[in-house]
Amino acid sequence: MKPLIRFALDSVMYVARGSAIFYGWIIFLGFLSFLMLLGAYEQFTKGMIVTNYNDLVSWGLYEAQFVFLVGVAAAAVTVVFPSYVYHHKKMKEIVVLGELLAVSAVCMVMIFIMFHMGRPDRLWHLIPVIGIFNWPHSMLTWDVIVLNGYLGLNAICAFYYLFMKYTGREVNKLFYMPLVYISIVWALSIHTVTAFLINTMPSRPMWFHSMMPIKFIATAFAAGPAMIIISFLVINKFTKLKIADEAIETLAQIVTWCLGITIFLGLSEVVTELYPSTEHSFSLQYLIFGKHGLTGLVLWYWSAVVLLLAAFFMLLTPSLRKNHKLWLPLACAFTFAGVWIDKGMGLVVPAFIPSPIGEISEYAPSAIEIVNTLGGWATGLLIFTVLAKGAIGVLLGELKYRAATDLASEFSSEWQPVVHSSEEICK
C-alpha cells in the first residue's frame, strides 16, 4: 500500500509546483470552471428555462459538445493503435498521454450530460439494480455502458502504466496488453454507439442515415489527433519532455487521411440529399443555404467547409505539414475548429429544424449555456493539464519511488521519503 500512497502524495507535490505560466494557465481554467459552477447552480435550481432550448429545438450547445467530445475521447486510439499494433517506438513512449486525454474527454462528456439532463438529481434511476436500466432497448443505455467502460479502461491502463514506471517495475504484459487491445476496440464502440444514439430516430431525417457511424469515426480521428498534436507541441515547448517528430508526423498523417475521408463523406451526403431534394433533405438545406429566409447556421456551416478544406490542403503539403512552428499547429487548429462546428452545432441543431410538423425556428445559445460550455471545457483541460503534468514527471523520471531504486525487493523495503532538490522541482 505504501508505494501507492507515496505515488499519490508525490504526484500532488509534483503537480503543485510549476512555472508562472503554469500557474497562470491553471488560474485561468479554474476561473472559468468556477463560473460554470455558478451557471450550473442557476440552471439546476431554475430548470432548463435558463437555456435557449425550446419545444422545437430541444437539443443544442450541450449536446453538440457531448457528440464532439465523445469523438475526442475515442481518438486516443490513434495513439494507442500505432504504439501497440504497429509497435511505433516513439509513439509508445508517450502513449499514456493519449490515454489521459481520453480520460479528460470522457470527464467533459459527463459534465455535458449533466447539463443536458432536465433532472440531474434523478440520475440514479439509470443505475442498474437500484434504478431501471432499459437495456438493450434504449440506445442511451448502451452509451452509458460504453462511455463508463471506456473511462474505466483508460484510467486503469494509464494509472497502471504510470505506477509501474514510478516504482521502476516492468509492466506485466499478461495484465496490461489485453486491456490495451480491448480499449482499442472499445474506442471504436463509444463513437459508433453515439452515432446509433442519434441516427436511429426516423423523426429526425437529417440524422437518419447509415453513414453516421463512419462519419463520426472519421471526423473523430481527424479532430482528436489534431488536438493531441497541439498538446504535444505545447508539451515540447513548455516541458522538458521531448516528443519525437516521428510520433507527431504519424499523427499528422492520420489527421490528413481522416480529414480527406471526412470531406469525401460530407460531399457524398450533400449530393445524395440535395440531388433529389426530398423532404428528407430539408434540415441539410436549412444548414447549407437557409430556409424560408432563416439562415442562422449558413455562415457557421460554410466556415467549417473553408476550415476543413484549408486544413486538408495544408496537411497534404509535406513542407507545411512538417513545419511544427506555424503550419502544422495552424492546420490542426483549423481541423479541430472545423470538425467542432460541423459535428457540433452543425449536426445537432439543424436536425431539429424543421420540426416534425414542418415548423422552422432558429436557436442560438443563451449566455448561461455559453458560460457552462466554456466552463465544461475548462474543467476538462484542467483535468488534462494536471494528469499530463504528473505523467510527464513520471516519464522524465523526476517522479519516482525512491525505495524501489535503492533496494532489491520492493515491497519488503521500508519507505523512505523522496527528497527533490528545488532545481528539480522548478525544472
Add this chain to the structure above:
Amino acid sequence: MSEPRDKDEKKKDAPLKPDEASRREFLGGAGLSVTAAALSGAGALLSGSDEAEAKATWGEWFQKNYRLMTEDEKREAVLRLEKRYTEEFGKQTTVDSAPAKEGVLFGYALNIQKCIGCRRCVYACVKENNQSRDNPEIQWIRVLKMEKGNFLAGDMDKGYPDPAGIQVGGNAYKNSGVVLEGEHYYEPAEVPEKGYFYFPMQCMQCEKPPCVKVCPVRTTYRDPDGIVVIDYNWCIGCRMCIAACPYWARRFNWGEPNLPAEEMNPVTHYLGNRPRMKGVAEKCTFCLQRTRQGRYTACVEVCPVGARKFGNLLDPDSEVRKILEKKKVFRLKAELNTYPKFFYFMD
C-alpha cells in the same frame, strides 16, 4: 350539414356514456375512497405541515418506478401526492390510480372535413390536464392550418432556368392537402377561414411508440389499454423521447410549471393530469383520468362540430370501429410503422 345529427349519433352510439349526473357528483361517487384518503392526508398536513412537506419530498424522491410498485407502495405514493397537492393548491385534490380496464383498447378518430380550427379542444385540454399556463406555456394539441390546393397560372412560365430554352420543371405548384408545414399560429377574427382547412395533432398513442423504445429508464410505457403514459416522478429529463417522437407530441417542462391554484383541476390521475414538476416530459394521455372512468376526453366533449370521436377499438359496435369500417381513414406518417391509434378520416 350533418352537425346536429352527428351530435345525436354521439349520444346514441357512445360506447362510453358521458353521464352528466355522475360527472357532477364525481367527487362523491367514483372517487369517494380517494377523496377520503385525501381528507385524512390534509388533516395530517395541518398538524405539522413542515415535517409532512419534507417527508413528501424525500418520499417522492426515493419512490420506485410506478409500474413496479406494489399496491401498497402505489397507495402510499398517491396519498403523499394528494397531501402535497392539496396543500400546495389550497384545494382538495384527488390522485386516481385506476389501472387499465381489461378488454379495452382506446382509439381516436378525427374528421378533418369537419374541423373548423376553433382551438376549443386546445384550451379544454389545457384546462383539464393542468398544463403550465405560461413560461413555459404547454399545450398538448396543435391545430395546423392547411392551405386548400391551388396552382398559380402566373407562375406557369417560371420553370427552372434552362439555357437551351427547354423547360425542365414548373413553378406553378403550391403545397396543398395535408403537408406538414407547421402553420399553427393563425389568429384570424373568425374561423374557418376561406381557402383553408384544419388538421389537429396530438399524441398518436402509437402501438409501436418510438418514445417508449428510447427511454433509458422506462419511465414512459404503454399501459394495457393502449395509452402511452409517463411516470413524471421517474423521468430523468433526457428528452430522448422528445427527439424520437415523429409527431411532435411531447412537451418539456423547461422551468417550474406555472399553474394558478384557481385554475387547477383537482380531479387527477397519477399517470395523467396531476401537476407536473420542472424538468420532465409530458403529453396527451387520452384524458385517462376521465376515460378510465367511462367518460369522454375533454377535447371530444368540447368539440362544437363533432369532429372528434373516441372509443374502444376492441368493441366492434363502438363509434371508432364503425368509422374505421365505413369511412376513408388514414394515419399520419404511416410509413414510419408506428401504428398510431389516432386516425384521421373524411366523410
